[in-house]
Structures are given as structure tokens and as C-alpha cells.
Amino acid sequence: MxxxxxxxxxxxxxxxxxxxxxxxxxxxxxxxxxxxxxxxxxxxxxxxxxxxxxxxxxxxxxxxxxxxxxxxxxxxxxxxxxxxxxxxxxxxxxxxxxxxxxxxxxxxxxxxxxxxxxxxxxxxxxxxxxxxxxxxxxxxxxxxxxxxxxxxxxxxxxxxxxxxxxxxxxxxxxxxxxxxxxxxxxxxxxxxxxxxxxxxxxxxxxxxxxxxxxxxxxxxxxxxxxxxxxxxxxxxxxxxxxxxxxxxxxxxDRETEAARLGVLRERLAAGITDSIVDVMVNGTAPVSPAVLNVTFTGCRADDLLLMLDAAGLDCSTGSACTAGVHQPSEVLLAMGRSEAEASSSLRFSFGPTTDDAAIDRLMAALPQAVARARAAAL
Structure with missing residues (x-):
């Protein structure tokens, strides 16, 4: 690791x-x-x-x-x-x-x-x-x-x-x-x-x-x-x-940094939707440039998180105040998502240490991690 x-x-x-x-x-x-x-x-x-x-x-x-x-x-x-x-x-x-x-x-x-x-x-x-x-x-x-x-x-x-x-x-x-x-x-x-x-x-x-x-x-x-x-x-x-x-x-630095993070967020969102089937970005504009929430249908979010963790990539299943407890996201349930959808979503959030190289490494690992997580959920 x-x-x-x-x-x-x-x-x-x-x-x-x-x-x-x-x-x-x-x-x-x-x-x-x-x-x-x-x-x-x-x-x-x-x-x-x-x-x-x-x-x-x-x-x-x-x-x-x-x-x-x-x-x-x-x-x-x-x-x-x-x-x-x-x-x-x-x-x-x-x-x-x-x-x-x-x-x-x-x-x-x-x-x-x-x-x-x-x-x-x-x-x-x-x-x-x-x-x-x-x-x-x-x-x-x-x-x-x-x-x-x-x-x-x-x-x-x-x-x-x-x-x-x-x-x-x-x-x-x-x-x-x-x-x-x-x-x-x-x-x-x-x-x-x-x-x-x-x-x-x-x-x-x-x-x-x-x-x-x-x-x-x-x-x-x-x-x-x-x-x-x-x-x-x-x-x-x-x-x-x-x-x-x-x-x-x-x-x-807000204006410059928000613009930079917004580009990274859009790049990651496009990369995920273009390379992985059955995914859904949760939330439409206006949104923070620093947060991207994605549902990976057919996965257990915890499984996917741990596979990415083993690959050196830290992300979250939702609020840090409820993460670690296996349960559907209350936020996504309130937005009308099913329990399955609310249980298969990850949050990626960005800051000063996030750059193009980090997005590249995430996108290199994510498709295989999703495939493995979907297989584990069968």
C-alpha cells in the first residue's frame, strides 16, 4: 500500500x-x-x-x-x-x-x-x-x-x-x-x-x-x-x-483556485462518464468546483472506496461524520435516489494538492476498481 x-x-x-x-x-x-x-x-x-x-x-x-x-x-x-x-x-x-x-x-x-x-x-x-x-x-x-x-x-x-x-x-x-x-x-x-x-x-x-x-x-x-x-x-x-x-x-486565491479546481472537476466528471458505463453525477450547476459526487451503479461504495484506497487514492462515501458506518447516504435518499443508488456513490473533493497528475492516476485506477467492485457485489 x-x-x-x-x-x-x-x-x-x-x-x-x-x-x-x-x-x-x-x-x-x-x-x-x-x-x-x-x-x-x-x-x-x-x-x-x-x-x-x-x-x-x-x-x-x-x-x-x-x-x-x-x-x-x-x-x-x-x-x-x-x-x-x-x-x-x-x-x-x-x-x-x-x-x-x-x-x-x-x-x-x-x-x-x-x-x-x-x-x-x-x-x-x-x-x-x-x-x-x-x-x-x-x-x-x-x-x-x-x-x-x-x-x-x-x-x-x-x-x-x-x-x-x-x-x-x-x-x-x-x-x-x-x-x-x-x-x-x-x-x-x-x-x-x-x-x-x-x-x-x-x-x-x-x-x-x-x-x-x-x-x-x-x-x-x-x-x-x-x-x-x-x-x-x-x-x-x-x-x-x-x-x-x-x-x-x-x-x-479564491477566484484563481476555484477556476483551476473547476477545470479539474469537469475533467474528472467527463472522464468517468466517458470511460465507465452506468454512472451518474449527482447534482447540477451551480455547484462547488471542489466537490464531485458520482453513483457507480452495481457497486457497494465501501468496496470501491477500499479498492481505491489500496491503490493510493483517498476519497469518501459521503460526510466524514457518517463515513465508516455502512449505510445509504441520507443526502442522496432525500434527493430521491434509491437505497441501492445511495449506497453506491463516492465523493471526490479537491484542494490545493489536487492537480492534473492526480486526476490521471485516479482515472487510471478507477475503471478496473469499479469492475472489481461490481464483480464483488454479484
Missing amino acids: ATVSERDYFDHAAGAPLVEVARAAMDAVWRLPGNPSSLHTAGRSARRLLEESRETLAGCLGAHPTEIVFTSGGTEANNLALLGASSRPGRPRLAIGATEHPSVTGVIERLPGRVDVLAVDRDGRLQTSGLDVITERTALVSTMLVNNETGVAQPLEQVLAAARAADAWTHTDAVQAFGHLPLDFADLGVDAMTVTAHKLGGPVGIGALVVRRDLALAAPGFGGGQERKVRSGTAMVALAVGFAAAARAAVG
Whole structure:
């Protein structure tokens, strides 16, 4: 089996390799002492680094620094938005898209009988006919900006209009959009937005919930209330510094990199459909240039993944939060795919380390791997 350094990595949507600018930025501050809530010199120095990182991230997102609430990642940010809105007086209900991340869909179990699920069409986009469930009893509407499994971009205009008419708050999980598509919190018009660092080459363990300044979310937890009284706990200064550095690099290179990845995505999609029979690309434009989801009819996705893994190619059967558990993709099921189709799909996701040579190696291995996986499934 190929060593890590010899492998081709097609799972950037699960976690991108740490970029050098983030590593260098963190190396410069890891050893510095000081709790940013302390008043002494070391504490004030830590606070300065934290707030400078907050300002940088806000600038990358078209937000005000006071709107940035640092979290441990996208999951916690999504949880804070949903649970923080669920106690709005007189508004007991939440509405979420059918193809959301588990950190959003999990609220169905957490708040039984209080969540309306917005259906999607076969392309994974919300069906406007279902938006009438958003009423004056809805506290918050949450829908992804870019789907983590298919890369499908969700137009938000009609969702926002329905929410505004009902005076419901709006939240979008923009984890997969950040660094790949234009992202401006003020222009987007939502009340809250989730981003995270490790999808764009920042460190694992830090994300942010961007919350409109005049919106007061209830805090699901308790403690010192360090992050705008929504999240408690000692701030992770070095991680914030790394997040800011990675965000600045990703936003600075976004247009060039998105164009480059888009060409690679289209090349891989064309190569697969031209050389392998009975395949289907899941999701139509607009999509992220960094994600390609393909159904290989007649395969078990896990079998195909492991054959590619043995060939030195890392990809995914779907969300990293559910991968490793043999089950059909909930996202593809919600898009109207059969259980067999939802169990035979792979996600290839791209980033700075993806190049033409990597696509060549994937395409050289894929047809034979698919043939073997189909034979194993008979």
C-alpha cells in the first residue's frame, strides 16, 4: 500500500491539509503564555492576537468583528444556532433542509415534534412548494449554502423571503462554501452563518458562528460567556491565529483556485462518464468546483472506496461524520435516489494538492476498481 506521502488525496471536503501559512502563524504563538481573559501583560497580548484574528476573519467574510463567535468547529456552530434559537418566545418550531449535515439534522431527535423538514428536488435544491411550513411559529430556518456531499449550491433568495415574511431568523451552514464560492455575510442577508477552519487548510478544532449584531441567541451551555455570551470557555488563541491565516490565503486565491479546481472537476466528471458505463453525477450547476459526487451503479461504495484506497487514492462515501458506518447516504435518499443508488456513490473533493497528475492516476485506477467492485457485489 502507498505511504501517506505517495498518496493522492481526494477528501478535502472532510479535512484539507494544513497550509504552510497557517502552520507558520501558529508556530509563532503556540508557546506564548496568557489567557486572553486575564488582565496582566501576557493576557493582554493573548487578547490582542485573538482580536486581530477575529478582525481578519471578519474581513474575509464581509462581517463585523463583533459578529464572529469562535467555536470548536462547524458542528458546534450549527448546534449553537439551532439550540440558541429554539427558545425564542412563542416560536417553538425550527425548519431545516432535508440534505443538511448531521449537526443540523440531529436537532430532529433533540427536539422531537418541533422540526419541519424542507424537501429537496432530485438536484438537491429546496422545493419552494414546501416553504409554507415557515410561519409565525418558526424560530429559525437553517439550510446549507453548499452541500457537503454533492457540492450543490443552494439559492437562498426564496428561503430568505419566506423567513422574513414570517419574521423567522435564518441560518446557513457555509462550511463548504468558504474559500470556494464568493461569501459575504452582509450581502447574503442571513442572520447567522457557520464556517470552519479545517476545510480550507486551517487547523482542526476551531470554527465560527457569524451572528448578526442585534440578534440575541440563547446560550445552550454555561460558563464565563467569553464568546459574546453564546459560548463559554477559554479562547483558543493559536487556533484562531491559524484560522485567520488560512482564511486570508484562501480568500486571496479564491477566484484563481476555484477556476483551476473547476477545470479539474469537469475533467474528472467527463472522464468517468466517458470511460465507465452506468454512472451518474449527482447534482447540477451551480455547484462547488471542489466537490464531485458520482453513483457507480452495481457497486457497494465501501468496496470501491477500499479498492481505491489500496491503490493510493483517498476519497469518501459521503460526510466524514457518517463515513465508516455502512449505510445509504441520507443526502442522496432525500434527493430521491434509491437505497441501492445511495449506497453506491463516492465523493471526490479537491484542494490545493489536487492537480492534473492526480486526476490521471485516479482515472487510471478507477475503471478496473469499479469492475472489481461490481464483480464483488454479484
